[in-house]
Amino acid sequence: MQSRREFLQSCLATPLLLNNFRYSDEKIITVLGEVTTSQLGPALIHEHILVDFIGADKISSNRWEHSQVISKVLPYLTEIKNRGIKTLVECTPAYIGRDVLLLEKISKQSGIHIITNTGYYGASDNKYLPPWAFRETPVQLARRWISESVNGIEGSKIRPGFIKIGVNPGPLSPMHQKLVKAAALTHLETGLTICSHTGPAIPAFEQIELLEKEGVHPGAFVWVHANSSDTNNFIKAAKMGAWISLDGISDDSLLKNAEIIHLLKTENLLNKVLISHDAGWYKPGEENGGEFRGFTTISDKLLPLLKTKGFTNADLDQLMLKNPVQMLSVRVRKT
Template sequence: MINTTTLSRRHFLQLTAAGLLSFRPKLNAAEINTVLGRIPIREMGSTLVHEHFLVDFIGADAIQESRWNKDKVVQKVLPYLQALSPFGVKTVFDCTPAFLGRDVKLLVQLTKQSGLNIVTNTGYYGAVQNKYLPAWAHTETAEQLASRWKQEFEQGIDGTTVKPGFIKISVDGPHLSPLHQKLVRAAALTHLQTGLTICSHTGSAIPAFEQLDILQQMKVSPRAFVWTHAQVEKDISLHSKAAKKGAWISLDGIGWGEAEWYAETIAQLKKEGWLKNILLSHDAGWYKPGETNGGDFTGYNNLFTTLLPLLQKKGFTKRDMNQLLVTNPAQAFGIGIRKI
């Protein structure tokens, strides 16, 4: 599945990667939690903010770690992580939440063997008719859910010392259900107590703005909110509107094609002054327990082999690329409470 590139293109990309590494953006003193501990955000380097290593769609009532063998998963995923080194990538966020296959011991194995910083999450995934929510998510209050997530931030996940680097929630459209409104309130409360950024699997604009309204009621700044899967919304004026409020716009499905649409959208948002709000990633991967050798796997390279060259053709500079892949991820995810 790893793209074969021509020598000249590879050479060009290596130059791009070298450029990414040599540029030192000015960043504040904030930090982020990787699965091996805290690092300053200036050490994140070129970052993919939304990828997956393993996802198990069996459902919250049946999921258990015995459904996969960590060594076999590492064997499958590691070459795809190693393939990122020519592109200068230093940090990858694993966006698989609890009850969908989050396995922090697996992430520790992958970070040690790949040399990449890996970042994991806390929070619950409400989309797909709540199939991935544990029973207590239906009955507990937002405060009780937030206290579970805060506990992972303070003490570690699943009996380990691994701490989350962001909050990952997920909602269904077209409008937020009361249950999903509660997940957003729980994420807001967790943000106010931990300073972790909220990534919400959202898609179209209506639920994105409904979530921003809830955050506003709770005095949480839009700068603490990542509109995840914003590429599902095709009306770019709505991306601009959310960016104007301060929200992060995550165009994170580059693993699945439509590179020209991404390039045009990013160029349009740049023209309107919102390059500083855009996050890019593939949403690619992933090992699927229950399938032979984890099934098909999509690598994490389209962004570098297809999208960046398209952006270069549109006149994007080295500084723009750094903004997208180095500065924005660091500014979006540095731990810090952001109130209105």
Template sequence: MSGVAINRFSRRKFLKAAGAAPLILMDFKAQNAFINTVDGKIKPAELGPALIHEHVLVDFIGADKISSDRWQHEDVIKKVLPYLLEVKKKGIKSIVECTPAFIGRDVRLLQKLAVASGLKLVTNTGYYGASDNKYLPAWAFTETAEALAARWISEYENGIDGTNVKPGFIKTGVNSGPLSALHQKLVTAAALTHLKTGLTICSHTGPALPANQEIEILKKLGVDPKAFVWVHANGTREEIVNTAKSGCWVSLDGIGDEDKSVTANGELILFLKKEGFFNQLLISHDAGWYRPGEPGGGEFRGYTTISDKVIPYLKANGLREKEVQQLMVHNPANAFTVSVRKL
């Protein structure tokens, strides 16, 4: 389909923050291409400038204790909405909300925040095995990969938690060392879900070793690594380049407000651009984090460092206007467009 114009107000604000010239419209080949948001399907070009790894609420009490009774929507909205409105003023139009099931995923809350903020929010299906399986439900240990995939596929087909909200991606997570048998099963389930639904697989991973093992599992099942987002990608530059050669998405999603973080991530982005991997890059903050059980939801970190510091840093070091668009608009839309990607 031909590109759909990005909302003009959001576009102007984003460009003002980033110091960029007018964005080029996106051009997707598939007439029926779409991305799932909590408010339904949108055309990929409607995603606009996006942050691809953020959180509204996270609850680390554990899968055996978590309950939505531990937070009140009104309290969360009061705390979080100003931060969403702040980043919207910077020109960000969409946020991929990465909180998985059993760590605080609440799609009804996300729907309310989407309406109140005017942002497009994307949620997920899948289970999170990192942190030594504390956030896995009991059945994740005993069911087959096929059975777990059937649960996730059902959320895609029928909606999450009795709602009409469909996931926009698969979220899983593994420990930072070699993949355990359990985590291999989670990745297998994610691959099977992708082949049925076309949802992109985002896996909390970290180092290159488990990332490469995940990619090998996907490839053995016929899933193109282009369907895989290497979340929290880190390691030596050589390790990152070697893993990126698979075609996977490289997600630099822990950008902090400190100058050291801005500079380090900015330098890595420019290095990966020079190496030819710019079209595989995704960036975000991994920020937010309303925490139930803490007074006032605890300390909440906003979502504006990329707009305020990272984009200006990149432009000061030679990034052109069309490359800002590639990084903030094209790459997120390409990554999260629902499409089965087979080898």
């Protein structure tokens, strides 16, 4: 009989490659340029390198030194690379610490694909929105985001690989409806997937409805922080085609998330599930960037736990490889 340690080691030794998965010809956009879907590899779809919550009116890249951030972060990326992870989706939006030149350096030094975003984050009562977000129309905001997609971010040649917005937990305010409409217009022009910091079900379904009115299929929408709702809502949204992002996975939430993933599998919806930690978080202003949470809980604990629940290697590849590829592939998804 295997010991627990031997069992975990055998699980971790299983390669994250889907034998029968046929890649499409679609592209995925990283901070180092376009890659094919076959190059993406196993991915963590919602993590953070650096986040600065000082506010849109005060934030500046002068608040951190690239060399200090890199020194702190690289060992954590080496950990996941050694576990077979090849891609990290960096979800920090503009005006909360998005620094694409920093991400470019980290990607080159770590050998990990890093994917950044365009869009604006309206959650936390609009504290992280630039002034023009309040006065411009959805079309004008979309033009800004489309320009980043076509021309590069902040004068660089680095392009976003997805759209990141954020809304408050309750019914969508007019401001947040505008962000969703701008995201819809941007998707229809660029094919970038919309990842929305959402949480509860009310704003999730309101966003899906609004996107559909704008001609965008729910398959272009990621319900970020879906852990905040209940499983009946997960199932409903997934059946509509939306992506269910269980992105707060930690040691404390392992069992709960494993149960949710198992339930979605029994509903034949495993192909709509995304998993990640929402970890990292170098924090400017705190000594040495503050406490930084690593990205290994899924590899070391969740995947072995799922195997005890009957998940096959193909199931794990669905979660870690196939679903991220399908979600991040650049293509327009219309109603």
